[in-house]
Amino acid sequence: MLAFIVRRAFQALGVLLTVGLIAFSMFRFAGDPVNQIVSIDTPAAEREEVRRSLGLDDPVPIQFARYLARGAKGDFGVSYQFRQPVSDLLAERMPATLELAFCATVFAIVFGILMGVFSGLNRESFMAKVFQTISLIGISLPTFLIGILLIYLFAVTLGWLPSYGRGDTIRIGWWSTGFLTKSGLTALILPSITLGLFQMTLIMRIVRAEMLEVLRTDYIKFARARGLTTRAINFGHALKNTLVPVITIVGLQLGSVIAFSIITETVFQWPGMGLLFVQAVQNVDIPIMAAYLMLVALIFVVINLAVDILYTVVDPRLRSSIRQPA
Amino acid sequence: MAEPVLSVRDLRVEFVTRRGALKAIDGVSFDIARGEVLGVVGESGAGKSVTGSAVTGLIDPPGRITGGEILLSGYRIDNLPPEQMRKVRGKRIGMIFQDPLTSLNPLYRVGDQLTETIRTHTNLSASGARKRAIDLLAEVGIPAPDRRIDSYPHEFSGGMRQRVVIALALCAEPELIIADEPTTALDVSVQAQIIALLKRLGRDHGTAIMLVTHDMGVIAETADRVAVMYAGRIAEIGPVRQVVQNPLHPYAKGLMGAIPSLKGDTHRLTQIPGSMPRLSAIPPGCAFNPRCPFVFDRCRVERPEPIARDLHPVACHLYDEAPARTESVA
Numbered sequence: 287m288l289a290f291i292v293r294r295a296f297q298a299l300g301v302l303l304t305v306g307l308i309a310f311s312m313f314r315f316a317g318d319p320v321n322q323i324v325s326i327d328t329p330a331a332e333r334e335e336v337r338r339s340l341g342l343d344d345p346v347p348i349q350f351a352r353y354l355a356r357g358a359k360g361d362f363g364v365s366y367q368f369r370q371p372v373s374d375l376l377a378e379r380m381p382a383t384l385e386l387a388f389c390a391t392v393f394a395i396v397f398g399i400l401m402g403v404f405s406g407l408n409r410e411s412f413m414a415k416v417f418q419t420i421s422l423i424g425i426s427l428p429t430f431l432i433g434i435l436l437i438y439l440f441a442v443t444l445g446w447l448p449s450y451g452r453g454d455t456i457r458i459g460w461w462s463t464g465f466l467t468k469s470g471l472t473a474l475i476l477p478s479i480t481l482g483l484f485q486m487t488l489i490m491r492i493v494r495a496e497m498l499e500v501l502r503t504d505y506i507k508f509a510r511a512r513g514l515t516t517r518a519i520n521f522g523h524a525l526k527n528t529l530v531p532v533i534t535i536v537g538l539q540l541g542s543v544i545a546f547s548i549i550t551e552t553v554f555q556w557p558g559m560g561l562l563f564v565q566a567v568q569n570v571d572i573p574i575m576a577a578y579l580m581l582v583a584l585i586f587v588v589i590n591l592a593v594d595i596l597y598t599v600v601d602p603r604l605r606s607s608i609r610q611p612a
Numbered sequence: 613m614a615e616p617v618l619s620v621r622d623l624r625v626e627f628v629t630r631r632g633a634l635k636a637i638d639g640v641s642f643d644i645a646r647g648e649v650l651g652v653v654g655e656s657g658a659g660k661s662v663t664g665s666a667v668t669g670l671i672d673p674p675g676r677i678t679g680g681e682i683l684l685s686g687y688r689i690d691n692l693p694p695e696q697m698r699k700v701r702g703k704r705i706g707m708i709f710q711d712p713l714t715s716l717n718p719l720y721r722v723g724d725q726l727t728e729t730i731r732t733h734t735n736l737s738a739s740g741a742r743k744r745a746i747d748l749l750a751e752v753g754i755p756a757p758d759r760r761i762d763s764y765p766h767e768f769s770g771g772m773r774q775r776v777v778i779a780l781a782l783c784a785e786p787e788l789i790i791a792d793e794p795t796t797a798l799d800v801s802v803q804a805q806i807i808a809l810l811k812r813l814g815r816d817h818g819t820a821i822m823l824v825t826h827d828m829g830v831i832a833e834t835a836d837r838v839a840v841m842y843a844g845r846i847a848e849i850g851p852v853r854q855v856v857q858n859p860l861h862p863y864a865k866g867l868m869g870a871i872p873s874l875k876g877d878t879h880r881l882t883q884i885p886g887s888m889p890r891l892s893a894i895p896p897g898c899a900f901n902p903r904c905p906f907v908f909d910r911c912r913v914e915r916p917e918p919i920a921r922d923l924h925p926v927a928c929h930l931y932d933e934a935p936a937r938t939e940s941v942a
Contacts, residue, residue, distance in 0.1 A: 503714065504709055504711060504714035504715045505714060505715055505716055505717040505718070507670070507709070507715075508707070508709055508715040508716070508777070508780075509717065510670055510698075510701065511668055511670060511701055511702065511707035511709070512701065512702040512707070512729045512732070512780060512781075512783070513698050513699060513700070513701035513702025513703055513729070513732060513733060513784075514698075514702070514728065514729065514732055515698065515732065516698075518728065518732070522728075523717050523720075526719050527717070527718075527719060600719065601718070601719060602718075602719065602721075602764040602766070603718060603764070603766050
C-alpha cells in the first residue's frame with residue numbers, strides 16, 4: 287500500500303511539473319510581462335531595470351526553476367491588478383469556494399444516491415420517471431441558465447433566498463466561514479444547487495444503471511434465496527456493489543466542482559477563487575491565472591489518489607492487486 | 613408413510629409475454645421424503661430450474677405460478693405473502709446455485725455473509741452466530757475454518773466457494789435443500805467431492821434434497837429417485853436404479869442411451885434426433901411425439917397422463933394397455 291502511494295506521488299509530481307511548465311509559459315506567451323507592469327511612457331532604461339530586478343533577463347530554464355522553487359514554497363508572485371501576493375489572494379478566497387464545493391457535493395451525493403437507488407428499485411413507478419426527467423434537465427441545461435432561473439424564481443419572484451454574495455461570514459483563524467450565520471447558510475442554498483445539479487443527475491443515473499445491473503447478478507438472487515430482508519439486500523448487498531463507479535465519478539466531479547465553480551461563482555457573485563480567476567482573465571492577471579492552474583492541478587492529483595485508495599476500501603479484490611503490482 | 617417434506621401438486625408456471633402466456637411448467641407433481649434425494653433431469657429449458665424457483669417463490673418476472681399447490685411439511689407455501697415466504701427461504705428451504713464464483717457477494721467476507729444469514733433466521737448473538745458459522749464451515753470441509761471465516765470469496769477456489777455456498781444453505785438447518793446444478797461449473801474431481809458432501813449432509817441431517825442437473829452421472833451416484841422432465845412436464849419418475857437401468861419413456865431411454873459407458877462393446881452413443889420444442893411451439897398431444905421413434909397416431913392428438921407401471925409412473929401411451937388404470941403420480 288505504501289509503495290503504491292509513493293509510486294502515485296511520483297506520478298503526481300510529473301503531472302504537477304507539466305502543469306507548472308504550461309503555467310510558466312503563459313507568462314511568456316501572453317506578451318512581455320514587463321509591459322504589464324510598467325506604463326506606456328516608461329523609458330527603455332527603466333524597463334530594463336524592471337526586467338533585471340524581476341530576473342526576466344535570465345535564461346528560460348533558470349526562470350522556470352526559480353518559478354517552481356518559489357511555487358513549492360507557496361509564492362506565486364504578485365498580482366498585477368491587486369498588487370498583493372497571489373497566494374494571499376487565493377487563501378482569502380479559498381474558504382468560499384471550498385464551502386460551496388462541499389455543499390454542492392454533499393447535495394449531489396445524497397440526492398443522487400437516494401434518487402438513483404429509488405429509480406433502480408422501482409424503475410416502472412411514476413416517481414422514477416419524474417426523477418429521470420429531472421435528470422435529463424440537469425444534464426442538458428447549462429449551469430448559468432439554471433443559476434439564473436433559480437435566482438429568478440427564489441430570489442426575485444418569491445424573495446425567499448438571497449440572489450448573490452455569501453451573506454455574513456465569521457472568521458475562524460484565517461478561514462472565513464458562512465456555516466455559522468443564518469444569512470451565510472441561506473446564501474449557500476442556491477449556488478450549491480446550481481453547482482451540484484449536474485453532478486447529482488450524473489450520480490443518480492450511474493447509481494440507477496448500476497443498481498439495475500447488480501440486481502440481476504447471481505449473488506443478489508442467492509441473497510434472496512437465503513431469505514435476507516429486502517432492506518439488507520438492497521442497501522447492504524446491492525448498493526455497496528454499485529459504489530466503485532460512483533466513487534470514480536464523485537471523485538472526478540469533486541475536482542471539477544472546485545475547479546469549474548467559475549460559472550456559478552460569476553452568476554451568484556460568489557467571492558471565491560473562480561470569481562477571482564474570471565477577473566484575472568479579464569485583466570490579463572497572469573500570476574493569478576498561473577497559480578490557479580497549479581492549484582487546480584494539485585487538487586485533481588490529490589483527489590485521484592484519494593479515489594484510488596477508496597476503491598480498495600470498498601472492494602477487497604483490489605487490495606491484493608495493489609499489494610503485488612503486476 | 614410419513615408426510616413428505618416437499619409435495620408439489622399439479623404445479624403450473626406461465627411466463628406472460630407479448631405473444632401470450634408460455635407454459636414453462638404444465639402440471640408437475642412429485643414428493644420428496646425426509647432424507648431423500650430427488651434428482652430432476654432434462655434438457656435445458658425442460659423446466660427443471662423453474663420448478664426449483666417456484667418452490668422457493670423466486671420465479672423471475674414475468675413468470676408466475678398459475679395453478680397447483682406446493683406443500684412444505686404439509687403446509688401450503690405457494691400462496692404465502694412475500695414477507696412470510698422470505699422467512700421460509702433460507703430458514704426452511706436452503707438453496708444452492710450453479711456457479712459458486714458468482715453466488716457470493718464479492719465485497720463481504722464469507723463470515724459476514726454466513727453470520728448475516730444465521731442472524732436473519734435465528735436469534736443467536738453476534739458471537740454465537742460466528743461460532744455457528746465456523747462450525748458450518750468445518751462441517752462442509754473447509755480447512756482451518758476459524759481463519760478462513762475472515763477471507764473474502766475471491767480468496768477461495770471454485771470448489772471451496774461451493775462449499776461455502778452449501779454452508780450458507782445450511783445456516784438455519786433447513787428441511788429441504790434445492791440444489792440447482794450444483795456441480796456444473798466445477799472440475800470433475802471437485803464435482804465428486806461436492807456430491808459426496810451433499811449426500812452426507814442429507815443423510816446426517818435428514819434433509820430432503822432436490823437435485824436439479826442435466827448430468828445423469830451425478831444423478832446415478834446421488835439420487836434416490838429421479839424425475840425426467842421434458843417440455844415442462846414429468847415424463848417419468850421413479851427409483852434411480854429402475855429409471856437408469858430400465859427406462860420406460862422413449863425420452864428417458866434416449867437420455868440413458870446417451871451416457872457413455874466404459875464397459876462392454878464400443879458403439880456410438882445414441883442421439884435423440886431434433887431438439888426440444890420452444891415453449892411457444894409445443895406440439896399437441898405428447899410434447900415428445902415429433903422426436904419419438906415409437907410414435908403412433910394417439911400421441912399426436914392426446915396428451916399422455918402419468919401411468920403407474922412397474923411401480924413407477926411414466927407419461928407415455930405405449931404403456932397404456934388398460935386405459936382405465938390411470939393413477940396420479942405417487
